[in-house]
Amino acid sequence: MNRMARYLADLHIHSRYARACSKDLTVPTIDLWAQKKGIKLIGTGDFTHPYWFGELSQELEPAPEDGLFILRGAELDSATRWLLSVEVSSIFNQDGKGRRVHTLVILPSFESAKDFNERLGRRGKLASDGRPTLGLSVKEVAKAALAAHPKALVIPAHAWTPWFGILGSQSGFDSLEQCFEELTPDILAIETGLSSDPPMNWRVGFLDDFALVSFSDAHSPKKLGRELTEFDGQLSYPAIYEGIRASAPSRIKQSATAKISRTIEFFPEEGKYHLDGHRVCQVRWTPKETKAHDGICPVCKRPVTIGVMARVEELADRPEGFKPDGTPDFTSLVPLEEIIAEAVNQNTGTKAVTEHYERLVQAFKTEMAVLEAAAIDDISQASSPAVAVAIRRVRNGNLNVEAGYDGEFGTVKIFEKDEREQFSSNPQASLF
Numbered sequence: 001m002n003r004m005a006r007y008l009a010d011l012h013i014h015s016r017y018a019r020a021c022s023k024d025l026t027v028p029t030i031d032l033w034a035q036k037k038g039i040k041l042i043g044t045g046d047f048t049h050p051y052w053f054g055e056l057s058q059e060l061e062p063a064p065e066d067g068l069f070i071l072r073g074a075e076l077d078s079a080t081r082w083l084l085s086v087e088v089s090s091i092f093n094q095d096g097k098g099r100r101v102h103t104l105v106i107l108p109s110f111e112s113a114k115d116f117n118e119r120l121g122r123r124g125k126l127a128s129d130g131r132p133t134l135g136l137s138v139k140e141v142a143k144a145a146l147a148a149h150p151k152a153l154v155i156p157a158h159a160w161t162p163w164f165g166i167l168g169s170q171s172g173f174d175s176l177e178q179c180f181e182e183l184t185p186d187i188l189a190i191e192t193g194l195s196s197d198p199p200m201n202w203r204v205g206f207l208d209d210f211a212l213v214s215f216s217d218a219h220s221p222k223k224l225g226r227e228l229t230e231f232d233g234q235l236s237y238p239a240i241y242e243g244i245r246a247s248a249p250s251r252i253k254q255s256a257t258a259k260i261s262r263t264i265e266f267f268p269e270e271g272k273y274h275l276d277g278h279r280v281c282q283v284r285w286t287p288k289e290t291k292a293h294d295g296i297c298p299v300c301k302r303p304v305t306i307g308v309m310a311r312v313e314e315l316a317d318r319p320e321g322f323k324p325d326g327t328p329d330f331t332s333l334v335p336l337e338e339i340i341a342e343a344v345n346q347n348t349g350t351k352a353v354t355e356h357y358e359r360l361v362q363a364f365k366t367e368m369a370v371l372e373a374a375a376i377d378d379i380s381q382a383s384s385p386a387v388a389v390a391i392r393r394v395r396n397g398n399l400n401v402e403a404g405y406d407g408e409f410g411t412v413k414i415f416e417k418d419e420r421e422q423f424s425s426n427p428q429a430s431l432f
Contacts, residue, residue, distance in 0.1 A: 005235050006261060007040035008228045008368065011085050012157060012191060015046040018130030022220035027059040029221050031071045036288045037367030038223035041068070041235070043085030043106065043215070044131030047113050047138035048120060056084070056108060067237020081235065084113045086118070087157055087217075088141050089133040089164065094179075098172040101138050101179070102131070102164045104191060104215075105145045106153035108237040116148035138166065139375045141181050152242050154186065158217060160200075160308040162273055165193065167315065168304035174315065175206050187214045188244045194227060194431030195203030195271025195308040195404065198263065202323050203316035209248040212328070215264040225367065226335050227265055233258025249324035260328045267332050268308070269363050270410035276307045277405035282404045287313055305406040334394045334412055336360065336367045340383070342414045343390040356383050371395075373385035390414045 243258030281299035380388035404410035
């Protein structure tokens with residue numbers, strides 16, 4: 001069965017077996033939260049971990065679509081589709097430099113995933129972490145994936161992250177070809193990560209050979225879908241593979257059975273490596289400020305961590321505002337829980353924020369429907385005027401973000417303090 005559709009995909013997540021991840025990341029809970037978020041296609045994450053691989057084998061069954069799976073016994077039409085995925089951490093030396101790079105690998109069958117696991121298992125312990133850390137180069141990881149299946153998707157994860165991105169400032173490369181060498185034509189995409197967005201990536205000419213994808217890298221169920229890729233076309237592994245291939249600017253192909261229609265992004269300033277700095281020293285700099293200080297932290301006198309904005313500027317060969325012809329578009333959003341927390345002036349995870357969230361999802365079916373489609377007046381009635389106005393402002397990009405740096409997420413500011421007081425005294429006044 002090949003379904004023609006427009007659907008949202010989050011193919012980079014983790015399980016409860018990954019370090020620093022929620023114990024709630026079970027197959028049924030992930031499936032439930034994917035539906036709450038409005039995600040049709042979800043990655044399994046962590047399939048190299050033997051316990052998680054066993055649970056996936058037991059709890060998923062083949063979907064009608066080639067290479068996809070559904071929760072065993074789920075209602076077929078409404079079921080979330082699953083796709084086998086894992087993030088591999090490589091620590092190795094290449095060209096006289098220590099490298100630490102994360103790579104997303106996606107495969108179309110349990111047989112090919114088992115083959116991949118066996119190849120990696122010869123080089124390290126896969127049971128120690130859901131995201132295995134191995135002394136393999138990224139190229140060797142790609143070789144193992146392509147040996148397991150010729151149409152394996154090998155995608156550099158959060159490509160610009162300083163410490164673990166393929167283009168990161170601390171241990172990355174200056175191009176993908178430098179890393180993958182003769183295997184470069186088999187690499188179809190990069191994941192842009194939370195700290196960069198498509199316009200930043202469009203400035204780097206060699207990235208025209210790769211599609212830009214965005215996924216959540218979720219470490220808990222609530223974080224699913226904080227970044228997404230929207231596909232238009234057939235829902236199947238072969239179509240997804242072809243759609244990603246056909247969405248790179250240098251090989252745009254309108255006749256593909258599927259294509260990337262857009263990505264859904266964080267505002268990149270909210271990502272935790274957008275600017276330069278030292279978190280412990282509370283030093284946060286723009287690239288210009290970093291240059292003015294010769295990159296040295298005035299507090300500890302050591303080099304600051306160079307963030308994504310500066311690294312993009314270093315590799316860019318195009319001006320700001322350049323967009324390759326035919327490139328998929330993007331939408332910048334803030335997760336609903338964060339918007340509610342800002343509107344009610346409480347932390348995420350509190351009872352009040354959770355109650356607002358559940359009311360809105362129940363009223364409009366999915367988080368994405370609330371964020372993008374629901375009428376503002378209807379949101380106000382289902383939740384509160386403050387939440388409704390906050391969502392409208394995010395849709396319009398009318399917000400301020402104190403940019404993230406050196407592992408610290410940015411802070412979204414939608415309201416000024418006196419505006420909250422206005423809502424408290426006369427909540428309906430500011431709706432329009």
